[in-house]
Amino acid sequence: MIPPKPPSRPDRVSLWRYMQLFRQDILSAQPARLYRAWMAEFRTPFFRSYLMNQPELVKTVLKDRPDDFPKSDRVGEGLRPLLGNSVFLTNGDVWKRQRRIIDPAFEGGRLRETFPAMWDASEATAARLPEGVVEIEEQTSHAAADVIFRTLFSIPIEDALATAVFHEFRTYQRSQPILNLAAFVPLPRWAPRLFRRDTRASATRIRGLIAQLVDRRADEIAAGTAPDDLATKIMTTRDPVTGETFTPDEMVDQVAIFFLAGHETSASALAWALYLMALYPEWQEKVAAEAQALETCDFAVMSKLPVTRDVFRETLRLYPPVPMMVREATCPERFRDRDVRRGSQLVVSPWHLHRHERLWQRPDDFDPGRWQTENGRRCGRDAYIPFSAGARVCTGAGFAMVEGPLILARLLRDVVVSPVEGRVPVPVAHLTVRARDGIWLNLAKR
Numbered sequence: 238m239i240p241p242k243p244p245s246r247p248d249r250v251s252l253w254r255y256m257q258l259f260r261q262d263i264l265s266a267q268p269a270r271l272y273r274a275w276m277a278e279f280r281t282p283f284f285r286s287y288l289m290n291q292p293e294l295v296k297t298v299l300k301d302r303p304d305d306f307p308k309s310d311r312v313g314e315g316l317r318p319l320l321g322n323s324v325f326l327t328n329g330d331v332w333k334r335q336r337r338i339i340d341p342a343f344e345g346g347r348l349r350e351t352f353p354a355m356w357d358a359s360e361a362t363a364a365r366l367p368e369g370v371v372e373i374e375e376q377t378s379h380a381a382a383d384v385i386f387r388t389l390f391s392i393p394i395e396d397a398l399a400t401a402v403f404h405e406f407r408t409y410q411r412s413q414p415i416l417n418l419a420a421f422v423p424l425p426r427w428a429p430r431l432f433r434r435d436t437r438a439s440a441t442r443i444r445g446l447i448a449q450l451v452d453r454r455a456d457e458i459a460a461g462t463a464p465d466d467l468a469t470k471i472m473t474t475r476d477p478v479t480g481e482t483f484t485p486d487e488m489v490d491q492v493a494i495f496f497l498a499g500h501e502t503s504a505s506a507l508a509w510a511l512y513l514m515a516l517y518p519e520w521q522e523k524v525a526a527e528a529q530a531l532e533t534c535d536f537a538v539m540s541k542l543p544v545t546r547d548v549f550r551e552t553l554r555l556y557p558p559v560p561m562m563v564r565e566a567t568c569p570e571r572f573r574d575r576d577v578r579r580g581s582q583l584v585v586s587p588w589h590l591h592r593h594e595r596l597w598q599r600p601d602d603f604d605p606g607r608w609q610t611e612n613g614r615r616c617g618r619d620a621y622i623p624f625s626a627g628a629r630v631c632t633g634a635g636f637a638m639v640e641g642p643l644i645l646a647r648l649l650r651d652v653v654v655s656p657v658e659g660r661v662p663v664p665v666a667h668l669t670v671r672a673r674d675g676i677w678l679n680l681a682k683r
Contacts, residue, residue, distance in 0.1 A: 238516060240555055240603050241661055242592075245269035262665040262673075264560060264588060271586070273594050276573045286582040287572070290593055292619040294572055295585055298564055300627035304329075306564040308629070309582055316497075319409065319440035321490035324632075325498065334476055336632070338483060339491065342470040343632045348639055349536045351467065354387035355640050356534040359647040361393065366648065368682060370657055372675040374508040378407070381503035384640055385496055390450055391464040398453075402446045406496065409439040410668060444489055447496075451488045468492070497668070499633055502558035503640055505669040509556040510549055510645050512662060512676050513603055515654040520605060524548055525683065528650035531643075545642040547605040552641075553623035555603060558669040560588035562625060587622050588670070596620045655679045 243265035271277055275291035289295055298306045307328035320326055324335040341347075362380040382403045383394040392399050451472075457463035458472060471491065475482050483491065514521040523544045530541040539546075562585045570577040577583075592600040597620070598612045607613035624631035631637070657679055662672030 239601050240513060240516060241663060242601065243664055264664060264666050267589070271589050272592055272600070276575065278575060284582060285578055286584060287575070287577060288584045288586055288589070290586070290590055291573070292596070295590065295622070295626070298583055298585060299622070299625065299629070303628045305567050306583060307567065309563040309565040318437050319443060320493050320497065321444070322487070323490040323494035325494040334479065335491070337476050337478065338474050339471055339632055341474055342467050343636060347470070348635055350465070351388045351636070352536045352639065353534055354391070355384055355643055358383040358387050359644045362644060363647050363651055366652060366680060368680050371678055371680050373511050373678045374504065374671060374676050377507040377511070378500070378504040379403070380644055381500045381507065384503065385499045389467045389492070389495060390454065391466045398446060398450055402443060402496070405439060405443050405446060406500070409436065409443060444493060447489050447492045448485070451485055451492060455485065498631065499636070501669050503637055505558040505671055506549070506553055506556065506641055507644055508676050510552040510641065511648070511654055511678060513552055514548070514649060515656045515678050517603060520548055521649060521654065524646055525649045528646035531647055531650060539639060539643065542642050542646055544605065545646045546638070547608045549638070549641045549645060550608055551603060551605040554591045554621060556664060556670050557587035557591055557623045560666050560670050561586045585622070590620050590622065593620060651683055653681045653683050
């Protein structure tokens with residue numbers, strides 16, 4: 238049994254047809270040849286865009302010379318009303334300053350400190366999970382949001398402000414179009430950028446609610462009553478170069494991306510992991526057996542979940558939450574006998590890299606055991622980037638690799654998941670890789 242993936246378009250279509258397909262879904266808008274190509278070029282009258290699949294090229298762009306290939310400004314055009322000038326969108330010295338302040342909050346030792354909050358969120362999710370036929374993405378969104386609020390602000394999702402942010406974000410998700418077309422099919426720079434009115438309004442409301450959380454925490458810090466969580470750590474950390482802390486507006490930007498990245502991506506990965514467990518009951522039983530170790534809230538239990546971790550890694554390979562990343566060439570380059578002009582868009586696609594037919598053995602198969610093979614270990618080093626790579630690797634990568642396996646194991650300790658007949662999810666790229674009509678599972682007590 239092969240897990241579902243979107244159909245590919247024909248090799249040759251007109252630019253107009255490509256844009257139509259892209260607006261419907263970026264994944265099915267791509268030709269099948271990209272799963273074998275080391276590099277592909279897309280030309281229009283206005284731009285050049287290149288997909289980079291060869292591991293050496295990906296390494297050059299993401300790891301060896303990140304300053305020469307900054308994140309494309311076009312990527313953030315659809316998200317800027319929500320994310321402002323957050324670390325997800327910035328480049329250069331501004332980005333480096335932001336990372337110097339943020340990174341200490343996610344250092345290894347902090348994972349142990351945030352683990353009890355993750356544990357409590359997983360217990361709450363297990364208690365909340367209904368029986369019967371369930372749309373599981375809604376449940377995993379709730380769980381991931383709860384983790385973010387507990388670890389960032391030491392409040393459960395039931396807190397009034399947290400609940401308001403969560404529900405408003407659901408509204409934003411429904412109004413936000415799929416990955417910004419301009420990032421991959423750039424319009425001329427003089428062309429106007431339009432946002433749906435309800436998208437802007439929802440982003441404004443979310444930022445207003447986040448500002449209330451930030452202001453409340455600032456008051457607690459001033460009074461000496463603030464809990465020692467991620468928000469306090471970030472808000473009190475001074476840039477070692479400038480001595481500055483984030484301003485309140487800057488902190489709102491950062492919280493917005495923490496919520497988007499930490500909630501949306503985790504919810505996507507966890508939902509797909511549960512679906513894969515429904516498809517492969519033999520692996521589900523292995524995870525459920527490991528989950529018996531989850532008896533006490535102790536970070537050491539994570540070392541007792543090796544199969545669960547490999548299941549989650551394999552889920553991120555097949556369904557990377559962020560399917561494509563866009564960089565921009567700041568100077569002329571020559572890659573694989575192609576002249577790449579300054580200003581060209583360089584697309585690094587985890588979706589295609591993780592399923593590349595010339596790199597992975599049985600690339601479309603679900604096989605958590607591959608991570609213990611020579612091919613799996615080699616590809617894990619050279620062709621596996623669910624959290625990006627290099628200087629811009631996701632700050633919360635370690636956080637996600639604790640949260641995901643923990644919640645997955647905790648749920649399967651109590652529940653058996655099975656597919657719903659006639660409900661095969663089709664992956665599409667919205668803010669992250671989600672299912673076109675949701676992921677429906679049958680849940681029964683174990």
